[in-house]
Amino acid sequence: MIKRVRKAIFPVAGLGTRLLPATKSIPKEMITVVDRPLIQYAVDEAREAGVEQLIFVTGRGKAALVDYFDVAFELEATMSSKGKNLDVLAPSRASFGEIVTVRQQQPLGLGHAVWCAREIVGDEPFAVLLPDELMLGKPNCLKQMVEAYDRVGGNVVAALEVPESETHQYGVIDPGASDGRLTEIRGMVEKPAPGTAPSNIMLPGRYILQPEVMRELDRQETGAGGEIQLTDAMARLIGRQPFNAFLFDGRRHDCGSAAGFVIANLAMALEREDIAPSVRDYLQSSLSRSDGEGDRFA
Numbered sequence: 001m002i003k004r005v006r007k008a009i010f011p012v013a014g015l016g017t018r019l020l021p022a023t024k025s026i027p028k029e030m031i032t033v034v035d036r037p038l039i040q041y042a043v044d045e046a047r048e049a050g051v052e053q054l055i056f057v058t059g060r061g062k063a064a065l066v067d068y069f070d071v072a073f074e075l076e077a078t079m080s081s082k083g084k085n086l087d088v089l090a091p092s093r094a095s096f097g098e099i100v101t102v103r104q105q106q107p108l109g110l111g112h113a114v115w116c117a118r119e120i121v122g123d124e125p126f127a128v129l130l131p132d133e134l135m136l137g138k139p140n141c142l143k144q145m146v147e148a149y150d151r152v153g154g155n156v157v158a159a160l161e162v163p164e165s166e167t168h169q170y171g172v173i174d175p176g177a178s179d180g181r182l183t184e185i186r187g188m189v190e191k192p193a194p195g196t197a198p199s200n201i202m203l204p205g206r207y208i209l210q211p212e213v214m215r216e217l218d219r220q221e222t223g224a225g226g227e228i229q230l231t232d233a234m235a236r237l238i239g240r241q242p243f244n245a246f247l248f249d250g251r252r253h254d255c256g257s258a259a260g261f262v263i264a265n266l267a268m269a270l271e272r273e274d275i276a277p278s279v280r281d282y283l284q285s286s287l288s289r290s291d292g293e294g295d296r297f298a
Helices: 038-048 063-068 073-081 087-092 110-115 141-152 164-169 212-217 230-237 258-269 276-290
Strands: 007-011 053-058 099-103 126-129 133-136 155-161 171-179 182-190 206-209 243-247 251-254
Touching: 007 038, 007 110, 038 063, 038 087, 038 126, 038 133, 038 141, 053 063, 073 087, 110 212, 110 230, 126 141, 133 258, 141 155, 141 206, 141 243, 155 182, 155 230, 182 230, 206 230, 212 230, 251 258, 258 276
Parallel strands: 007 053, 007 126, 053 099, 155 243
Antiparallel strands: 126 206, 133 251, 155 206, 171 182, 182 243
């Protein structure tokens, strides 16, 4: 029997050094894309996919992440007294018991962050979402993955094709047989040296994993960058458990970098009926002045 995915881990203890100095005092997951923080998009994705328990793996200076999903009594009372609609706050309210937090006391890598949630996960399959990877699709990325997982079980990880020149930046797979959007994973390599990648299919930060991966992470073995890599633990399970890459139907924005963050804001703004006309007008006029290509946003 395939167990339902009820829990999701959000590794949010990172320092966000690529977005300094903004992240000196603000968690990168709280930086907004248009009018919602990154963490809200990831939580919305998990909720739409049917996840019931959100596990935040936090670190020092990350209290704002948990506070954001609390009820803001003073704010709501003030808005209510002025007749303002409270519906805008609804996504930022967590139900009782929906969010659980655990502390990663040292920045020892993604695998270590996931391992920190082992007692909460227990013997259930679980999802992992990296909030600085903004995944846009209808249905969303995790929901697409859950639908695939419900058919095949095992371990399912999101996958995207990238230019070969970029494979050294990511974890990539050694692909086997394909069945529609699912591709068998025969092996994984974390940030392979340029020219050595087994494919151009990378892992953009969405996973559905079986609890046995926690036993592999128990070994606390370090890999690329001297960190405990989730990819390495997963690779050791290949051949013992089914592993499939799911080619996500949608778009991805890497909001961990300044350029990716700006592009994500523009992309999301252009999809908003209330602000898209103003943003489009600005872009068209700016591009017309600079290089005469303003009509690309028409």
